[in-house]
Amino acid sequence: MTRWTLAPEKIPSAWFNVAPHLPKPVDPPLHPATRQPVGPDDLAPLFPMALIGQEVSTEPWVDVPGEVLDILRLWRPTPLVRAERLERALGTPARIYFKDESVSPAGSHKPNTAVPQAFYNAQEGITRLSTETGAGQWGTALAFACAQFGLDLQVYMVRASYEQKPYRRVAIETWGGSVVPSPVDDPDHPGSLGSAISDAVRDCAGRADTHYALGSVLNHVLLHQTVIGLEAKEQLEMAGERLPDVVIAPCGGGSNLGGIAFPFVPDAGVRLLAVEPASCPTLTQGRFDYDFGDTAGLTPLLPMYTLGHDFVPPSIHAGGLRYHGDSPLVSALVRDGRMEAVAYPQGKVFEAAVQFARVEGKIAAPEAAHGIRATIDEALAAKETGEERVILFNYCGHGFLDLSAYDDYLHGRLPDEQG
Amino acid sequence: MTRWTLAPEKIPSAWFNVAPHLPKPVDPPLHPATRQPVGPDDLAPLFPMALIGQEVSTEPWVDVPGEVLDILRLWRPTPLVRAERLERALGTPARIYFKDESVSPAGSHKPNTAVPQAFYNAQEGITRLSTETGAGQWGTALAFACAQFGLDLQVYMVRASYEQKPYRRVAIETWGGSVVPSPVDDPDHPGSLGSAISDAVRDCAGRADTHYALGSVLNHVLLHQTVIGLEAKEQLEMAGERLPDVVIAPCGGGSNLGGIAFPFVPDAGVRLLAVEPASCPTLTQGRFDYDFGDTAGLTPLLPMYTLGHDFVPPSIHAGGLRYHGDSPLVSALVRDGRMEAVAYPQGKVFEAAVQFARVEGKIAAPEAAHGIRATIDEALAAKETGEERVILFNYCGHGFLDLSAYDDYLHGRLPDEQG
Numbered sequence: 001m002t003r004w005t006l007a008p009e010k011i012p013s014a015w016f017n018v019a020p021h022l023p024k025p026v027d028p029p030l031h032p033a034t035r036q037p038v039g040p041d042d043l044a045p046l047f048p049m050a051l052i053g054q055e056v057s058t059e060p061w062v063d064v065p066g067e068v069l070d071i072l073r074l075w076r077p078t079p080l081v082r083a084e085r086l087e088r089a090l091g092t093p094a095r096i097y098f099k100d101e102s103v104s105p106a107g108s109h110k111p112n113t114a115v116p117q118a119f120y121n122a123q124e125g126i127t128r129l130s131t132e133t134g135a136g137q138w139g140t141a142l143a144f145a146c147a148q149f150g151l152d153l154q155v156y157m158v159r160a161s162y163e164q165k166p167y168r169r170v171a172i173e174t175w176g177g178s179v180v181p182s183p184v185d186d187p188d189h190p191g192s193l194g195s196a197i198s199d200a201v202r203d204c205a206g207r208a209d210t211h212y213a214l215g216s217v218l219n220h221v222l223l224h225q226t227v228i229g230l231e232a233k234e235q236l237e238m239a240g241e242r243l244p245d246v247v248i249a250p251c252g253g254g255s256n257l258g259g260i261a262f263p264f265v266p267d268a269g270v271r272l273l274a275v276e277p278a279s280c281p282t283l284t285q286g287r288f289d290y291d292f293g294d295t296a297g298l299t300p301l302l303p304m305y306t307l308g309h310d311f312v313p314p315s316i317h318a319g320g321l322r323y324h325g326d327s328p329l330v331s332a333l334v335r336d337g338r339m340e341a342v343a344y345p346q347g348k349v350f351e352a353a354v355q356f357a358r359v360e361g362k363i364a365a366p367e368a369a370h371g372i373r374a375t376i377d378e379a380l381a382a383k384e385t386g387e388e389r390v391i392l393f394n395y396c397g398h399g400f401l402d403l404s405a406y407d408d409y410l411h412g413r414l415p416d417e418q419g
Numbered sequence: 420m421t422r423w424t425l426a427p428e429k430i431p432s433a434w435f436n437v438a439p440h441l442p443k444p445v446d447p448p449l450h451p452a453t454r455q456p457v458g459p460d461d462l463a464p465l466f467p468m469a470l471i472g473q474e475v476s477t478e479p480w481v482d483v484p485g486e487v488l489d490i491l492r493l494w495r496p497t498p499l500v501r502a503e504r505l506e507r508a509l510g511t512p513a514r515i516y517f518k519d520e521s522v523s524p525a526g527s528h529k530p531n532t533a534v535p536q537a538f539y540n541a542q543e544g545i546t547r548l549s550t551e552t553g554a555g556q557w558g559t560a561l562a563f564a565c566a567q568f569g570l571d572l573q574v575y576m577v578r579a580s581y582e583q584k585p586y587r588r589v590a591i592e593t594w595g596g597s598v599v600p601s602p603v604d605d606p607d608h609p610g611s612l613g614s615a616i617s618d619a620v621r622d623c624a625g626r627a628d629t630h631y632a633l634g635s636v637l638n639h640v641l642l643h644q645t646v647i648g649l650e651a652k653e654q655l656e657m658a659g660e661r662l663p664d665v666v667i668a669p670c671g672g673g674s675n676l677g678g679i680a681f682p683f684v685p686d687a688g689v690r691l692l693a694v695e696p697a698s699c700p701t702l703t704q705g706r707f708d709y710d711f712g713d714t715a716g717l718t719p720l721l722p723m724y725t726l727g728h729d730f731v732p733p734s735i736h737a738g739g740l741r742y743h744g745d746s747p748l749v750s751a752l753v754r755d756g757r758m759e760a761v762a763y764p765q766g767k768v769f770e771a772a773v774q775f776a777r778v779e780g781k782i783a784a785p786e787a788a789h790g791i792r793a794t795i796d797e798a799l800a801a802k803e804t805g806e807e808r809v810i811l812f813n814y815c816g817h818g819f820l821d822l823s824a825y826d827d828y829l830h831g832r833l834p835d836e837q838g
Contacts (some may be wrong), residue, residue: 002492002626005424074500074780081493103522105780107819147777167586170822173829174776357593358566361493361524400526400819410592415730 002084004235006077011069014061018224018262018329019219021369023336026219026328029300030290038300038417046204046212048124062223071148075104075111076227080235081395085359087379089211094382096375097239099232099260101396106171107381108365108397109256110215113224117213118145127248128210130203132182132196134252135161135319135367136168138215144176153177153343154210156184156199158322159191160315164316167401174283190315193253193323198296216253217293217302217327224361225259232392233263244392246271251341252281252320254327256396258386262329265338273378274330274341275370281311282306282326283334285342286400291325301362304331314415316346317405342374349373350409353399366405421503423654425496430488433480435645437681437748438638442755445638445747448719449709449803456721465623465631467543470536473639481642487535490567494523494530495646499654500814504778506798515794516658517814518651518679525590527784527816528675529560529634529729532643536632538566541724547571547623547629551601551615553589553671554580554738554786556816557634562596563599572596575618578610579734586820600618609734612672612742617715618680635672636721637745644678651811652682663811665690666795669789670702670760671739673746675815684757692797693760694747694789696768699732701725701745702753702760710744723750733834735765736824737785761793768792769828772818784816785824 019026028037040052047055054062064072064397083096101109121129129151131140139155146153146407155177162169162181172179182196197214204210229247236244247264249257251274264270274283282305291306293299304325307313311324333339346366355376355407356362364372371393382389399406408414421823438445449458451499462471472483483491502515520528540548546571552558558574565572574596581588581600591598601615602608615634623629633640648666655663666683668676670693683689693702701724710725712718726732730743765785772788772796775781783791790812801808818825827833 003427005426007424008422105782145779148780165820166826167822169817170826170829171782174782174822174825176777205796354593356597361563361567363524363590363593398819400586400590400817401822403586403593403820406593407585407589410589 002082004080004238006231006235008073010234011072011076012227012230013069014063014302015223016230016263017057017060017062017223018265019058020060021265022260022332023338024332026332027303029302031298032292032297034095035301048120048126048211050120051220052296054223055218064395065119068119071115072112077231078103080232080237080239083360086356089332089359090376090379090383092383093386094379094391096379096391097236097361098393098395099228101228101256101394102398105144107226107400108140108141109225109259110138111144112227112259113215113221113255114141114145115148116224118142118149118151120350121211122149122151126209126211129213130154130210131213132156132193132200133215134158134193134322136165136172136401137320139177139179140168140171142213142215143172143175146177147175154203154221155179156182156196158193158196158319159180159189161319164404165401192295192312194295194309197294198298201294201298216255217325219329222258222262222327222329225255225296226262228259228394229261229263232260236392241390243267244390246273246389247392248273248275248371248374248378249394250275250321250367250396251324251330252367254330256394258327258330260394261339265333271335273374274334274339275374276341276343277316277318277370278343278345279316279319280307280322281340281343282324286333288331292327302328303336304328317402318346318370320367321370344370344373347414350406352376359370363399364395365399366402368396421501423499423519423653423657425650427492429653430495431483431646431649432488433482434642435572435649435682436476436479436481437684438477439479440684441751442757443751445751446722448721451711451716451719454720460665467539467545467630469539473642474637484538487538490534496650496798497522499658501658502779505775508778509795509798511798511802512805513798513808513810515798515810516655517812518647520647520675520813520815521817523653524563525556525560526819527556527560528644528647528678529557530563531678532634532640532674533560534567535643537561537568537570540630541568541570545628545630545785547755548632549573549619549629549712549753550632550634551575551612551619553577553632553741555584555591555820556739558598559587559590561634562591562594565596566594573622574598575601575615577601577612577615577738578608580738583823584820611714611731613714613728616713617717619676620713620717630643632704635674635790636744638748640674641677641681641748644674645681647678647813648680648682651679655811660809661691663688663809665692666811667692667694667790667793667797668813669694669740669786670745670749671742671786673749675813677746677749679813680758684752687778691752691758693753693758693791694739694793695760695762696735696740696789697762697764698735699741700762701743703762707750707754712744721747723747724753736821737765737789739786740789763789763792766833769825769833771795780820781814782825784818785813785821787815
């Protein structure tokens with residue numbers, strides 16, 4: 001058998017909060033003007049109180065509302081798959097498992113947090129959300145979620161992706177959202193997640209009907225994603241494994257990584273590995289410091305690894321990984337040695353993605369392909385040493401909307417960054 | 420609960436042969452030159468003997484080889500989903516179920532037959548296949564399947580789709596296949612399935628290493644698709660239903676329709692409904708006659724509903740439904756009154772697809788959207804009469820590679836045909 005499914009009633013009914021399990025607590029976000037710790041009132045114009053509460057919660061578990069479970073059940077629990085054909089192709093003694101988050105309506109892990117964010121906003125009487133999106137995975141996910149709760153949505157899409165990947169724009173519009181390229185005030189700029197966040201935050205300033213929603217980085221976002229790792233733990237047990245030796249996921253802002261890895265933080269023997277693009281090496285080459293979440297300096301200052309909030313990464317295909325900063329929770333785990341990080345150039349990443357597509361059948365999103373690259377290298381290292389390593393990676397999205405990237409790779413048009 | 424999954428060992432281990440259950444037997448195909456019934460030797464240059472045997476089999480069940488099951492298990496059994504949000508949006512007393520064939524690697528039902536076709540060819544020592552593809556669903560599926568068995572693949576893609584839907588070309592190439600637009604000898608012609616079949620048949624003529632593979636129409640193709648209906652029957656029972664009142668599927672060549680509907684042919688009370696585009700109304704406006712399967716008249720003559728083998732349908736977005744003829748098995752069922760047919764213009768089809776996307780979250784392939792249109796109309800008819808009708812439809816593919824069609828619809832650029 002190669003796939004493990006859980007019954008619909010096995011969706012975790014509580015999210016796993018990693019905060020109480022950190023080696024050291026995370027420092028608080030600071031107000032951009034006063035540089036004092038922000039309080040709930042500072043955040044209230046942007047987020048509903050329920051999410052602000054989750055942002056600072058130190059409770060080990062946070063209940064998932066029934067209305068959220070009802071929608072997650074459209075595609076969750078997601079399958080855990082053993083990549084036996086990849087193992088055979090590599091000739092590795094490692095056992096490779098992946099969590100298939102590509103089966104969601106938007107085709108990625110992003111709806112796991114889009115749904116609760118839309119729910120809590122609707123519950124507080126908000127009727128409209130604004131957000132940014134990189135490759136478009138977050139924008140599509142939030143458009144789907146807003147359609148479930150009757151919320152209007154305005155998406156600011158990083159211009160490079162808006163132009164490279166028109167299909168994700170169409171998907172957002174199919175679910176009823178509106179989308180414009182960002183930065184809105186400079187049509188020649190390729191954009192970045194940082195500048196798109198600035199546009200989205202400006203949009204909701206002073207509008208009582210509108211809140212802002214973020215698809216990664218913040219504590220509550222990563223909290224919502226922990227359904228991935230919680231399900232995977234149960235499914236690995238069904239597969240006869242005790243614990244994985246290593247958990248691997250790509251890292252842009254940290255949400256799919258946190259989602260699969262956080263539930264394994266208390267398990268001391270389990271290595272946790274973040275994979276990022278060599279062109280935007282936040283964890284591997286950034287500095288740990290307070291920095292703004294956006295380009296314009298409108299957001300609170302967050303304690304994180306950063307390349308500087310004015311850093312503009314090259315227009316690589318894994319648009320979801322083009323972020324100057326990183327989740328404070330992920331950053332703290334890397335700083336304190338509980339998590340490792342590695343960076344790859346995109347040519348090596350697509351080489352792994354094509355190999356995976358041919359043996360396992362699945363065409364990965366460029367973001368997910370970063371995890372596949374690292375997985376293959378871990379499996380080859382296990383072959384070298386003859387170890388029976390158990391590898392778990394997050395297949396965080398499919399690549400059906402990213403095929404122009406494969407086209408570029410297959411026809412030698414992929415500009416490669418330094419590796 | 421809204422989703423029913425079966426354990427991996429519950430994939431049907433035998434295909435359901437509808438032949439013994441037809442009201443009247445199907446007349447044999449005729450040789451294009453002699454107009455005499457074709458024998459196995461006539462077909463041997465095109466197909467392996469195992470498939471030729473299945474083509475004429477009258478056995479009620481045909482075993483699925485273990486090597487085929489091993490690959491089908493990468494995504495099968497597929498989920499059965501109750502579309503409760505759609506039911507609520509329509510205010511219907513009907514219970515609506517769909518079989519989700521979009522979860523396959525290629526995103527449609529097509530791999531169900533691509534895998535056994537590649538397997539039987541590889542087993543007979545064939546090293547290369549040629550085929551046609553309309554919207555690209557079949558070409559991608561066969562490229563995936565050929566990658567599993569190390570076969571080379573040459574795809575002739577209907578030019579209209581090749582130009583409208585470049586992403587499917589890239590997917591074929593990602594799995595290692597080669598693809599050219601068809602007709603190869605007329606770059607100004609939009610093409611049709613009929614002319615692409617001619618190109619593919621010509622390709623393998625006189626090449627001992629190459630066979631031809633067809634993604635629909637023929638008996639063995641529809642046989643392989645019956646895993647859909649067999650699983651659905653078992654899952655409906657899990658959902659507490661006895662039998663559906665009506666089974667609905669789009670119909671181009673008939674493969675996804677046959678796949679879901681044939682296992683219900685012996686169940687007298689179950690209505691079977693084929694849905695086709697108004698621009699290519701084979702079953703609703705064609706004549707029942709012997710006709711060629713392709714434009715050039717290279718294939719055997721088949722007894723079927725046809726619009727004439729020189730009919731060139733308009734370039735609608737549901738490229739998979741642009742076929743002048745139809746499966747002889749489906750044609751016989753319609754002729755003999757066991758199956759109904761209805762045709763819709765594409766504007767009405769996309770209206771239903773957008774409604775479905777907003778309430779159920781899933782963006783359907785334009786082909787699948789034809790079934791959604793008919794399902795919504797059946798559910799509204801049930802509301803009219805207050806009936807508790809049970810509707811089953813085949814969600815035969817996702818629309819992530821067809822978003823240009825939604826773009827056209829949402830921005831008023833969809834040329835509509837007569838309805």
